[in-house]
Amino acid sequence: MKIFAISGLGADERVFNYLTLDYEIVPIRWIAPKRKETIIAYSERLIQEYKISDENEYAILGVSFGGLIAIEISKIVNPKWIILISSVETRSELSSIIKLLGKSKLLNLIPKEILKPPLFFAQFMFGTNQKKLLKAILKDSDLTFTKWALKELTNWKNETILPNLIKIGGSKDKLLPPRGNNTILIEHGAHFMIVDKAEEISNILNEKLKNEHISKK
Numbered sequence: 001m002k003i004f005a006i007s008g009l010g011a012d013e014r015v016f017n018y019l020t021l022d023y024e025i026v027p028i029r030w031i032a033p034k035r036k037e038t039i040i041a042y043s044e045r046l047i048q049e050y051k052i053s054d055e056n057e058y059a060i061l062g063v064s065f066g067g068l069i070a071i072e073i074s075k076i077v078n079p080k081w082i083i084l085i086s087s088v089e090t091r092s093e094l095s096s097i098i099k100l101l102g103k104s105k106l107l108n109l110i111p112k113e114i115l116k117p118p119l120f121f122a123q124f125m126f127g128t129n130q131k132k133l134l135k136a137i138l139k140d141s142d143l144t145f146t147k148w149a150l151k152e153l154t155n156w157k158n159e160t161i162l163p164n165l166i167k168i169g170g171s172k173d174k175l176l177p178p179r180g181n182n183t184i185l186i187e188h189g190a191h192f193m194i195v196d197k198a199e200e201i202s203n204i205l206n207e208k209l210k211n212e213h214i215s216k217k
Helices: 013-018 039-050 065-074 096-104 119-126 131-139 143-154 198-216
Strands: 002-006 024-028 058-063 081-085 165-170 183-186
Touching: 002 065, 013 024, 013 131, 024 039, 039 065, 058 065, 065 081, 065 143, 081 198, 096 143, 119 131, 165 198, 183 198
Parallel strands: 002 024, 002 058, 058 081, 081 165, 165 183
Antiparallel strands: none
């Protein structure tokens, strides 16, 4: 089974190198959004780009903002499982501050150049000591994409509850705190736990997917 994996905002497939899953990971790389493109239209283009719907059995994994894309893709295609890590399932799980940013339209006025945070602040918000990796990811960030993604995040409308969902959140996540009673909680996990807690997350996913596979036979 393939797991199509979507990284978080500003990140790339390097964050999946730390996972040790019993399944093939197919990283989905970010493509440039079109002018005024919605998150739904963007997700449709990713489906076509990676021929996701052509697979017989697959999962969609999304980290942080990638989780929103994973949800939107899964509403169009039919994955066996949807996996969210450090992300949210519906708009109601977004914080009041994020929702307020969307309503205020403030992001439209902010120059994209100030959307790349200083390393010390990024380390604090992501809750990680992986300074070298985080610095490399920040350096390679596409700020045009970052601004588009932030606007789509703050204005995300989804309230659809999807079946076959595995949601893993960290108890110390400052950016997208875990909400909902269906979250598998990683103690002391922060927003960058896809790297920092990779072994624990891998064990959970391998066990869950194995059991789910057995139960469906």
